Structures are given as structure tokens and as C-alpha cells.
Amino acid sequence: MKLVAAFALFSDLYVAVRVAFWPTVIDIYRNPASIFSISRTFMTHVWSVFAAPTDENGRLVKRSLLLPHATGTVLDIGAGFGHTIQYLDCSKVNRYVALEPNLQMHSGIRQRAERVGFRESDGSLVILSCGAEDTLDILKALDGPYPVDTITSVLTLCSIPSPERVIASLVRDILKPGGQILFYEHVLSPRADVAWWQRFWTPLWSFFLDGCRLDCPTHLHIGEMKYVDDDGKEFGMWDEGESWGKPGESEENLWWHQAGRFVKHVR
Numbered sequence: 600m601k602l603v604a605a606f607a608l609f610s611d612l613y614v615a616v617r618v619a620f621w622p623t624v625i626d627i628y629r630n631p632a633s634i635f636s637i638s639r640t641f642m643t644h645v646w647s648v649f650a651a652p653t654d655e656n657g658r659l660v661k662r663s664l665l666l667p668h669a670t671g672t673v674l675d676i677g678a679g680f681g682h683t684i685q686y687l688d689c690s691k692v693n694r695y696v697a698l699e700p701n702l703q704m705h706s707g708i709r710q711r712a713e714r715v716g717f718r719e720s721d722g723s724l725v726i727l728s729c730g731a732e733d734t735l736d737i738l739k740a741l742d743g744p745y746p747v748d749t750i751t752s753v754l755t756l757c758s759i760p761s762p763e764r765v766i767a768s769l770v771r772d773i774l775k776p777g778g779q780i781l782f783y784e785h786v787l788s789p790r791a792d793v794a795w796w797q798r799f800w801t802p803l804w805s806f807f808l809d810g811c812r813l814d815c816p817t818h819l820h821i822g823e824m825k826y827v828d829d830d831g832k833e834f835g836m837w838d839e840g841e842s843w844g845k846p847g848e849s850e851e852n853l854w855w856h857q858a859g860r861f862v863k864h865v866r
């Protein structure tokens with residue numbers, strides 16, 4: 600791996616510190632308790648600047664992934680400022696549920712959702728401030744068993760502790776049989792040299808960026824997911840599914856992306 604690619608993280612970290620350092624200091628000055636969630640505060644300021652260019656960068660993949668496939672009730676885990684909303688076809692999506700534990704991002708979600716007609720007043724927009732790991736709270740907030748037709752995750756599973764367990768629980772308990780998960784994530788590279796650098800940088804990167812890890816094999820966790828039937832037999836979770844890369848992306852990118860669509864088994 601070229602050293603310039605291995606050390607690319609520094610230029611991103613430098614820009615992140617430049618845009619978010621002083622706003623974070625000001626937040627802590629105004630609300631000293633925010634020192635206890637300093638990484639989250641820092642990430643809020645980073646993402647308020649980076650969300651739009653990052654969205655632009657993944658636009659083609661996200662459009663072809665989300666626009667034709669997202670239907671019914673969509674649960675968007677880690678909705679951020681709501682950039683995924685623009686890829687939803689409102690004639691096929693009747694409810695957008697944004698799961699976003701960072702309360703400072705909720706107004707952005709609300710604005711983007713209302714722009715395309717999702718409103719809290721008529722129930723077509725639901726904003727939940729729990730984390731993806733809080734399956735019971737999500738079930739309580741939505742109605743009935745298996746309330747979700749589509750789970751979307753855009754650049755979020757890297758920030759969730761124990762993502763393999765969390766996504767399995769969301770798929771098992773919340774996603775309808777025949778429902779789908781659509782994801783676009785940066786993941787662990789299949790190249791050993793790139794993966795080495797991803798593991799090396801992860802402690803530093805996740806310290807600044809609210810737990811975001813470079814070394815999550817999210818696409819493999821999802822693709823290999825199993826369920827166990829009443830007789831204790833193990834089956835693949837999916838009726839169909841595949842994951843694919845971002846066209847034109849360098850193999851040496853520390854943020855190596857995979858998109859995927861998997862359809863839950865109908866028992």
C-alpha cells in the first residue's frame with residue numbers, strides 16, 4: 600500500500616479538527632456537562648460540514664440502491680441530518696422513521712423530511728432518539744410486530760458498538776419477513792495491507808469521530824446472518840441478496856465502501 604494512502608487519514612483528521620475544534624470548545628464553555636460526550640459534540644460539528652460533500656460523493660450508489668428499493672415503513676438507522684431522505688420515492692415510502700441518538704441533528708432531519716412531505720403531525724415522520732441497539736424502544740414506538748419494511752443504514756454501522764449483534768436483532772425482531780436491508784457503509788478491506796492500516800488507525804479515528812471504526816466487516820456480518828428455527832436448525836437469514844463496491848473507488852482507500860441489498864427470508 601502506498602504510504603500516501605496509508606496516511607490519508609491525517610488530512611481528513613486535520614480538516615475535522617480545523618472545522619470542529621472551536622465550535623466544540625464553545626459548546627463545552629456554554630454547557631460544561633457536554634465534556635462527557637465530547638466525541639459526540641465534536642462529531643456533530645464535523646458532520647455538519649462533511650455530511651453534504653460525503654453525500655455528494657456517494658450519490659450515484661445511494662440513488663441506485665435506495666430509490667428503486669426502499670418501500671413502506673423505512674427505518675433509517677443513524678439518520679444524521681437526514682440526507683438519506685432525498686433518495687426515497689415518496690410514492691412508495693409511506694413512513695420515514697429516523698433513528699438518531701444525537702439530538703442536535705433532529706432539526707436537520709425534520710427540515711429535510713418536511714420538504715418532501717413527511718410530517719410528524721400525520722405520522723409519516725417519526726424521529727426516535729434511542730440507539731439502534733434499543734430494539735425494545737423501537738418496537739414500542741412503532742406499532743405491531745415486525746413494523747418495518749425497509750431498514751436503511753448509510754455510514755452508520757461503523758459507529759455502533761457490537762454492530763453484528765445489533766443489526767441481527769433489528770432484522771430478527773423489527774424487519775418484516777420479505778422486508779429488506781439496504782446499506783452503504785465503509786468497511787474492512789479484503790486487502791490485508793489496507794486492513795492492517797484500517798485496524799492501526801481505528802483507535803485514533805474512533806476517539807475523535809464518536810466511535811466510528813474503519814475495520815468493521817459490516818457487509819460480511821450482514822451477508823452471513825443466520826436465524827435459528829423452533830427445532831434449533833440454523834438457516835441463512837436471506838432469500839436473496841448481494842453486496843457490491845463503489846464504482847471507480849481505489850482499493851487502497853481506508854474508507855473502502857460496500858453497498859448491499861438483502862431480502863429477509865419468508866418463513
Ligand SMILES: C[S@@+](CC[C@H](N)C(=O)[O-])C[C@H]1O[C@@H](n2cnc3c(N)ncnc32)[C@H](O)[C@@H]1O
Pocket residue numbers: 646650676677678679680681682683698699700701704729730731732752753754755758759760
Ligand atoms: C457518519 S453519520 C451518518 C449519518 C447519515 N446516515 C448520513 O448519511 O448522513 C453516523 C450517524 O450514526 C449515528 N449513531 C451513532 N451511534 C448510533 C447508535 N448507537 N444508533 C443509531 N445511530 C447511531 C450518529 O449520531 C451519526 O448521526
